[in-house]
Amino acid sequence: MYAIFRKELADHLSSRRFLILFSLVLLSAVFAIYIAIQTIRGAVSPTSEFIFLKVFTTSGETLPSFLFFLSLFIPIVAIALGFDAINNERSTGNLSRLVSQPIYRDSVINAKFLAGLAVLGIMIVGVVAIVAGLGIRIVGVPPNGEEVVRLLAFVFISIVYAGFWLALAVLFSVLFRRTATSMLASLAVWIVFFFFVAVIAGAIADIAAPIDAGATFEQFTRNASIHGNLSRISPATLYGEATTGLLSPEVGTLNPAQFVMSSYAGRMANPLPLQDSLLLVWPQMVTIIALSAVCFAASYIRFMREEIRSF
Amino acid sequence: MGQLVVETTELTKRYNGFTAVNSLNLKIEEGEMFGFLGANGAGKTTTLLMLLGLTEPTSGTVRVCGMDPTRDARDVKRQVGYLPERVGFYEDLTARQNLQFTANLNHMRRTEAEEKIDAVLGTVGLARVKDQNVGTFSKGMKQRLGIADILVKEPRLAFLDEPTTGIDPNGIDDILKLISGMGKRGITVIFCSHILPQVQRLCSRVGIMSKGNLVADGAIDRLGREVVAAGKFRIEAELEGVGPDVIAAVRGVKGVHEVDAIESTLIIAAESDLRGQISRAIIESGALLLGMKVEEYDLETIFKRYSSEA
Numbered sequence A: 001m002y003a004i005f006r007k008e009l010a011d012h013l014s015s016r017r018f019l020i021l022f023s024l025v026l027l028s029a030v031f032a033i034y035i036a037i038q039t040i041r042g043a044v045s046p047t048s049e050f051i052f053l054k055v056f057t058t059s060g061e062t063l064p065s066f067l068f069f070l071s072l073f074i075p076i077v078a079i080a081l082g083f084d085a086i087n088n089e090r091s092t093g094n095l096s097r098l099v100s101q102p103i104y105r106d107s108v109i110n111a112k113f114l115a116g117l118a119v120l121g122i123m124i125v126g127v128v129a130i131v132a133g134l135g136i137r138i139v140g141v142p143p144n145g146e147e148v149v150r151l152l153a154f155v156f157i158s159i160v161y162a163g164f165w166l167a168l169a170v171l172f173s174v175l176f177r178r179t180a181t182s183m184l185a186s187l188a189v190w191i192v193f194f195f196f197v198a199v200i201a202g203a204i205a206d207i208a209a210p211i212d213a214g215a216t217f218e219q220f221t222r223n224a225s226i227h228g229n230l231s232r233i234s235p236a237t238l239y240g241e242a243t244t245g246l247l248s249p250e251v252g253t254l255n256p257a258q259f260v261m262s263s264y265a266g267r268m269a270n271p272l273p274l275q276d277s278l279l280l281v282w283p284q285m286v287t288i289i290a291l292s293a294v295c296f297a298a299s300y301i302r303f304m305r306e307e308i309r310s311f
Numbered sequence B: 001m002g003q004l005v006v007e008t009t010e011l012t013k014r015y016n017g018f019t020a021v022n023s024l025n026l027k028i029e030e031g032e033m034f035g036f037l038g039a040n041g042a043g044k045t046t047t048l049l050m051l052l053g054l055t056e057p058t059s060g061t062v063r064v065c066g067m068d069p070t071r072d073a074r075d076v077k078r079q080v081g082y083l084p085e086r087v088g089f090y091e092d093l094t095a096r097q098n099l100q101f102t103a104n105l106n107h108m109r110r111t112e113a114e115e116k117i118d119a120v121l122g123t124v125g126l127a128r129v130k131d132q133n134v135g136t137f138s139k140g141m142k143q144r145l146g147i148a149d150i151l152v153k154e155p156r157l158a159f160l161d162e163p164t165t166g167i168d169p170n171g172i173d174d175i176l177k178l179i180s181g182m183g184k185r186g187i188t189v190i191f192c193s194h195i196l197p198q199v200q201r202l203c204s205r206v207g208i209m210s211k212g213n214l215v216a217d218g219a220i221d222r223l224g225r226e227v228v229a230a231g232k233f234r235i236e237a238e239l240e241g242v243g244p245d246v247i248a249a250v251r252g253v254k255g256v257h258e259v260d261a262i263e264s265t266l267i268i269a270a271e272s273d274l275r276g277q278i279s280r281a282i283i284e285s286g287a288l289l290l291g292m293k294v295e296e297y298d299l300e301t302i303f304k305r306y307s308s309e310a
């Protein structure tokens, strides 16, 4: 497996595809950070806690935050690295040669997945490190210990999230013969999860628990609760919640109803201690890992017993 | 008799009710050069895939080097080199890098692999372009690289699926020489093809597939007789009138296997072209001979007959 892993890694790192995407991610990250820093200066008092984390989460008036950019780019890069993993080998006639070598067939999938994940890891760590470095220079405040741990947890969960999209893309590359099809299928799933799920969940919530002019507090929370819980079908929602929990400690809850309650009451809770934040995002993380495992298992089941013809 | 390296019993593959390979019983001995003939769609590739464990048989058993290719996939693949029908390489790697990757997958040590790769690239005549990207190679060069790819792993068996399709005549000649070279190295070769002369040139033994059935299997020079059970030559003799005497007389000729009479024509199956002896026998028996025709059942005829049926 190591031989395939090494080759895939080298392929990715030297590919134009990766270079273009990485530059794009880097550019938008730096841009977002610049805007964020402009905004932070006016927004926070020097005594605020977790200023450093704000570098990642603050959005400008017109530009979204670094966090938003990252949550946008992780799926795109992961799909770009995985959508043709298997079917490209098939159409170039390499797959027949590959699976007739003395290797376990699953090591082809494993190696491709791990190589993609390694590249995504390098990218995420790299971008976060660059942004953090810029943040220290410009804000002039080094992160405290807790902020470092929160950032590391954030990097970890981002890699896990990237792993989900990679596993999905690899699954489609096993299911579909044509690379164009597998790319479109991956992108379609991404669009549904990223844009539509929240909209549809909102529509369903409004039908199930309508909010009219004289809505009571209960009606508000019920609506929010349905909306929030339905949105959790989407890994994009889960990732959003997890990163919020980690990088915005002042958000004390990820429970949609309670969240409405606290903002309704017009006050935010005191920042959550680190341990509580980690506990808070634990279910989100486990769910994302489980979803990746499902995609991975499906690729296995399909690929392991499949007939490999050279056309 | 040498050791059996390939053995199938009642091997069958069906695709949604369509039988691609039907109850195949095939035995191949170590060191044989086996020609696997058949028109397109006859089931050759499907058979190879089952021998390699790249598809599972519907029923029947496969043994390659005494092992089951589905269960002991890795051990079988260590011993078998496979040249797929449409072989492909990583186009943005050089010939040498492609082979290096194969060597890595076969856990060869680096220095050993490098020597080996240089040697086999020399053998297949690609030494001068070994550091060129495979994307620049012609079909014939890629096919030769495919053979090098097999040689690198020093297999006991080589399965070659239509290795000469889409290649110009000179290229075909090179490839046939390389395949013959494989045989000389002691590699057992299964050479799949739909082109009889190429197979005849290399193989001592052939099997002919037709619509999933192995319709003939044997040494190339004996095959004609085996297929037409009664003999290799078919002689027709037109007579003025046919009686039991003349049939008995023709039967008595040495080398004649069978005699049938259809109206006033005798259909004779014989070992060789016995027109002289047969005509003498007919005349001596008192019958009148009007004319004779001979048809040879050579491999070509047989193969053509099966190919056109498919």
Ligand SMILES: Nc1ncnc2c1ncn2[C@@H]1O[C@H](COP(=O)(O)OP(=O)(O)O)[C@@H](O)[C@H]1O
Pocket: B015, B018, B019, B020, B038, B039, B040, B041, B042, B043, B044, B045, B046, B047
């Ligand atoms: N995956 C498949 N599904 C259905 N039919 C198939 C499949 N693969 C091959 N066949 C059929 O099986 C037959 C044998 O194919 P193949 O072994 O490739 O023939 P050959 O290699 O002798 O040309 C063909 O008629 C082909 O159409």
Ligand SMILES: [Mg+2]
Pocket: B041, B044, B045, B046, B085, B161, B162
């Ligand atoms: Mg074929």
